[in-house]
Structures are given as C-alpha cells and as structure tokens.
Amino acid sequence: MLIGYARTSTLEQEAGLEAQIRDLSALGCEQIFSEQVSSIARREQLEAALTFARKGDTLVVTKLDRLARSVLHMAEIAGRLDAKGVALRVISMGGGEGGLDTSTATGRLMLNVVMSVAQFEREMMLERQREGIAKAKSLGRYTGRKPTAMAQAEKVKALAAKGLSMGQIAAEVGIGKGSVHRILTGKPKALAAVESAAA
Incomplete structure (x- = not known):
C-alpha cells in the first residue's frame, strides 16, 4: 500500500499543500496524511502515518524536506520505517526529476549516501566549533553560557x-x-x- 505524507509550513500557502496531495494521489497513494505545521513543531500527522504503515507498505513524500527537519530526524524516521519493513519513496530530491525509493538497492544506497554526507558535514562543523571554543578558552575569551x-x-x-x-x-x-x-x-x-x- 502507498501511504502519502504532505506538509507545508504555517507560512506557506494552502495551495502548496493541495499540490502535494494532488501529486501523491496521482501516484496512487490510498491513504494520505497531511498537515500545515512549521518545521520545528510536533508533526502529529507524520506520527499517524508512521504508526499506520505496515510491513510491505511504502511511505511517499514529494520532497525530503517535507518529511524530515534534520539529518538526525531523517535517520530516526528511516530507522523506524526499516524496523517495520516499510519503504520510503521521495518523488524529487530537489535538484532534478530523479527521486529515491528505498525498496530498491540503489534507493537504499542513495539514502545512505545523502545521510552520510550530511552527518560528515555536521561532525566537521562540531569539530570546528570545539576547536573554536578551545582557542577562545586558551585566550581567556570564552565565558560559556550566560547565566539564566x-x-x-x-x-x-x-x-x-x-x-x-x-x-x-x-x-x-x-x-x-x-x-x-x-x-x-x-x-x-x-x-x-x-x-x-x-x-
């Protein structure tokens, strides 16, 4: 069964949500969960979609940023889907027409590469941050968090x-x-x- 998930932020127009729902319906999604919430807010309909999905189903989204708010969030969602035997299909990866489908070996590889690159970038950023803090401390310029x-x-x-x-x-x-x-x-x-x- 194809399960669709559509989301726009609270600042985006309703038409954007309707367009996603239309695209998901055209792909044959039998059940579509949709919501208009900010990227940082709790996504109740996403949670409902993840709970609803059963082994052999495929969760479909139009773009990756409609689904996950961060690399860690994406890893959490991918882990939950994998544990349930549910595949993930992303219609467009943003740069072109090509999408991603984790029901195929190529799709799983693509998702792992995307997440690995993002994780590497995050680790490099944290390393630079640690180096910056260490340097600031050695120069006596690091004061830490301001008191509450x-x-x-x-x-x-x-x-x-x-x-x-x-x-x-x-x-x-x-x-x-x-x-x-x-x-x-x-x-x-x-x-x-x-x-x-x-x-």
Whole structure:
C-alpha cells in the first residue's frame, strides 16, 4: 500500500499543500496524511502515518524536506520505517526529476549516501566549533553560557529591596520584566503570564 505524507509550513500557502496531495494521489497513494505545521513543531500527522504503515507498505513524500527537519530526524524516521519493513519513496530530491525509493538497492544506497554526507558535514562543523571554543578558552575569551534569569535571583531581590521598580530591575540586570516578576513572586511562568494578561 502507498501511504502519502504532505506538509507545508504555517507560512506557506494552502495551495502548496493541495499540490502535494494532488501529486501523491496521482501516484496512487490510498491513504494520505497531511498537515500545515512549521518545521520545528510536533508533526502529529507524520506520527499517524508512521504508526499506520505496515510491513510491505511504502511511505511517499514529494520532497525530503517535507518529511524530515534534520539529518538526525531523517535517520530516526528511516530507522523506524526499516524496523517495520516499510519503504520510503521521495518523488524529487530537489535538484532534478530523479527521486529515491528505498525498496530498491540503489534507493537504499542513495539514502545512505545523502545521510552520510550530511552527518560528515555536521561532525566537521562540531569539530570546528570545539576547536573554536578551545582557542577562545586558551585566550581567556570564552565565558560559556550566560547565566539564566533565575541565577540572578539574589541580585533581583536585592535591587527590589532598595525600592527599584520591576522595569528598572530588568534593565539593570539585563533580563525580562516577566522574569523579574517570577523571581519576586515565586510563581511559575504560566501563572505569571495569566496574571499579567488579566492586569
């Protein structure tokens, strides 16, 4: 069974999603899962498609970037499909008309090459990042991650005790007004946001 998955971001037009669904239908997809979500948001319809797929099925997408948000995400999806005995077909790889089909030996090789190159690039980037941090540390220029708002709680409370307003404290410490409010009231972010909206 061919199972289609279509996605556009929340910023893209509905027509783009309709075009993907039309292409997937033309290929003979009997079941199509579609959604309009950003690349970083939870993809409930993708999860539904992966859960629905059975051994011998093929998951079909129009382009690879419609399916995965990163190399790691692609590797996770490919692993889940492989474990279930489900093939992956990508209609277009972006540069031309050629696609990819992991039900064939060539398609599996292509996917492995694409993922290996992307993984290599990621490892090289991380290595350069580590080298940069090591060099910065040796020169005394690496300060690490900036402290979070809660790490500055004592300073916030001390300034409040001096009579400074929340706005003045936020400017002095370099954090948001909401963070100052949460530190002084001891209330979680969600509750503070509700009270702020009601005020």
